[in-house]
Amino acid sequence: MAFAYCPDCASRIYLGRKPWLNQPAFCDQCEADLEVVRLNPPVLDWVDEVADDPWQQEPELLADAELATSD
Numbered sequence: 001m002a003f004a005y006c007p008d009c010a011s012r013i014y015l016g017r018k019p020w021l022n023q024p025a026f027c028d029q030c031e032a033d034l035e036v037v038r039l040n041p042p043v044l045d046w047v048d049e050v051a052d053d054p055w056q057q058e059p060e061l062l063a064d065a066e067l068a069t070s071d
């Protein structure tokens with residue numbers, strides 16, 4: 001069995017038998033949305049930090065869509 005510790009309140013969170021990278025986890029103590037960012041040993045981090053740059057990717061996606069339709 002694998003456990004990791006909440007980065008916020010340091011409570012122990014059960015991750016199941018075999019945790020995987022980016023596995024979602026939830027802290028019952030402080031209600032934080034977490035995910036597995038490292039294995040062996042498992043380390044949890046906040047989910048919010050990963051989805052930090054959607055604004056930078058959006059213009060590229062729009063440009064790709066325009067190129068595809070003008071072909």
Ligand SMILES: [Zn+2]
Binds near residue numbers: 009010029
């Ligand atoms: Zn917590």
